[in-house]
Amino acid sequence: MLKADNTLEFNIMESNRNIQCTVSECKYHSKDDFCTLSHIKIDKNNNSTVSKSEYTKCASFEYKYQS
Template sequence: MDKNESIGCSINNCKFHAQAENYCTLDQIMVGTHEENPTEKECTDCDSFEYKAK
């Protein structure tokens, strides 16, 4: 999969990480939250994340 230069990512153990560079390979991602009323960036999540088994 090719990197998407519009989506930066530093999560190396994600299935969609570009590996050679800090980008995502998905065309788009879904951003979600685990909070009822998010007010800080720590309250948000990449809901497109999938763990890449080694």
């Protein structure tokens, strides 16, 4: 984006060291296994067959590659 003083400003998504993530298919996944969002939404997983450790999920997830 061109700013008022004619300099360029880039919005590079940086790793958020407070949100670790291993879902490489996510649009917001960084190369070093962190999320690039400043905050995420957490939602309940309504599937009754999931274990307790899978009871919640990231509701901010978006696929990196869309067809």
